[in-house]
Amino acid sequence: FSQQRRQRNAPSNRLQIQQHQRTSSPTTHSSTSLSLNLKSSSPPPYPVRVTVLGGGNFGLALASVVAKKGVPTTLLVRSEDVASHINENHRHPTKMSDIALPRLVRATSNTKEALNDATYIIHAVPVQYTRSFLESIKEEIPPNVPVLSASKGIETSSLGFMADILKECLGEDRSYAFLSGPSFAREICEGVATAVVIACEDLMLADDLAELMSQEDFLVFTTKDVIGVEVGGAVKNVIAIAAGMCEGLGLGTNAMSGLVTRGCGEMRRLGIYLGGRPSTISGLSGVGDTFGTCFGPLSRNRRFGYRLGKGETAEEIKASMGGSEVAEGVDTSIALVKMIKEKCKGYRLDLKYPILFGMAEIIEGRMKPMEGMQKIMNFPVRMENYDERF
Ligand SMILES: NC(=O)C1=CN([C@@H]2O[C@H](COP(=O)(O)OP(=O)(O)OC[C@H]3O[C@@H](n4cnc5c(N)ncnc54)[C@H](O)[C@@H]3O)[C@@H](O)[C@H]2O)C=CC1
Numbered sequence: 001f002s003q004q005r006r007q008r009n010a011p012s013n014r015l016q017i018q019q020h021q022r023t024s025s026p027t028t029h030s031s032t033s034l035s036l037n038l039k040s041s042s043p044p045p046y047p048v049r050v051t052v053l054g055g056g057n058f059g060l061a062l063a064s065v066v067a068k069k070g071v072p073t074t075l076l077v078r079s080e081d082v083a084s085h086i087n088e089n090h091r092h093p094t095k096m097s098d099i100a101l102p103r104l105v106r107a108t109s110n111t112k113e114a115l116n117d118a119t120y121i122i123h124a125v126p127v128q129y130t131r132s133f134l135e136s137i138k139e140e141i142p143p144n145v146p147v148l149s150a151s152k153g154i155e156t157s158s159l160g161f162m163a164d165i166l167k168e169c170l171g172e173d174r175s176y177a178f179l180s181g182p183s184f185a186r187e188i189c190e191g192v193a194t195a196v197v198i199a200c201e202d203l204m205l206a207d208d209l210a211e212l213m214s215q216e217d218f219l220v221f222t223t224k225d226v227i228g229v230e231v232g233g234a235v236k237n238v239i240a241i242a243a244g245m246c247e248g249l250g251l252g253t254n255a256m257s258g259l260v261t262r263g264c265g266e267m268r269r270l271g272i273y274l275g276g277r278p279s280t281i282s283g284l285s286g287v288g289d290t291f292g293t294c295f296g297p298l299s300r301n302r303r304f305g306y307r308l309g310k311g312e313t314a315e316e317i318k319a320s321m322g323g324s325e326v327a328e329g330v331d332t333s334i335a336l337v338k339m340i341k342e343k344c345k346g347y348r349l350d351l352k353y354p355i356l357f358g359m360a361e362i363i364e365g366r367m368k369p370m371e372g373m374q375k376i377m378n379f380p381v382r383m384e385n386y387d388e389r390f
């Protein structure tokens with residue numbers, strides 16, 4: 001990565017970001033919101049420009065984070081009208097439109113203009129659209145520019161994680177990093193304290209990105225465990241659908257807590273099987289994000305599950321969302337089960353991953369939500385943790 005940075009005329013020393021109190025106030029910070037007041041920093045001491053791919057809620061949030069550090073940030077959106085609206089009004093016309101974006105966020109629908117001088121690219125396009133989107137713009141993406149992905153899930157067509165899709169679309173030689181953790185776009189934009197983790201095999205790049213984004217209210221940890229982080233981000237959305245469904249069915253706190261805990265057990269089992277670390281699964285991107293998504297009010301996946309529990313079908317709910325918002329857990333649930341069958345060896349995988357398999361059946365309409373819950377609850381007596389046997 002140092003070599004890549006030199007190629008982009010940046011100094012080869014690590015980012016030396018001075019820390020001082022932020023002078024500007026967050027955009028629409030409510031007086032009751034918790035701010036950690038930890039730190040703030042000036043922009044990096046050499047020219048950095050960040051391009052964010054994806055004008056959805058999370059693209060807007062991450063563009064705001066970077067711009068608040070004083071870094072010019074370009075948001076690539078698909079519609080020229082949306083770009084003009086953002087540039088004129090400093091807010092998105094429909095997504096979190098009550099929230100003002102920092103002035104350093106500029107939007108464009110012109111791919112070349114967005115990408116030609118990018119130092120870093122942040123990818124926040126939903127997983128299932130990622131491949132076609134990247135294929136359509138990849139000629140304009142300069143070589144060597146590192147990509148930080150913020151998307152969570154598994155592609156239904158390839159059964160790959162974001163790391164696989166990115167390498168297939170943009171090449172094995174480029175550096176990739178992955179941001180995850182409990183981080184709802186709206187709370188980030190409101191300046192409410194948020195902690196995330198950035199995973200990258202190259203810890204120097206993870207550190208640089210963490211320093212680029214860290215500020216008061218946005219705390220960034222790093223790890224080398226890419227697979228652990230990606231498993232957590234994908235599986236927690238499926239667990240969130242299950243948690244929402246539990247609530248929609250009118251089940252209580254005991255049932256929901258039991259289900260979420262057992263779901264985290266399946267996440268841990270899969271993560272370890274695929275080469276992730278148990279500590280990553282119990283960290284921000286695994287259990288941490290599961291807490292936020294299952295028990296907080298903001299999750300779209302949880303809302304999706306709630307409606308399933310109330311009797312709507314997955315197709316009806318998807319149709320009502322109209323493609324303007326994603327609940328990544330829906331497609332990921334189907335992909336997860338196929339991927340487990342393909343990659344994990346063993347007999348009766350459905351007994352090893354009863355919640356993940358059960359949720360896929362419910363989402364595909366092969367089992368009713370209450371039937372699925374009963375199946376999950378009626379398991380024979382066994383030890384709580386399989387690792388206790390060793
Ligand atoms: N919204 C949030 O709070 C968080 C979202 N994420 C992740 O970020 C990723 C992006 O999610 P959001 O920004 O919330 O999306 P969103 O639900 O706000 O919007 C979906 C976006 O997808 C874009 N889109 C639709 N069809 C497309 C296509 N064919 N090609 C390119 N783009 C297309 C639309 O422009 C739309 O803005 C997801 O993987 C999500 O799991 C991660 C953490 C928090």
Ligand SMILES: O=C(CO)COP(=O)(O)O
Nearest residue numbers: 181182183184299300301
């Ligand atoms: O990943 C998220 C928060 O960390 C967002 O979750 P939802 O997509 O369910 O809203």
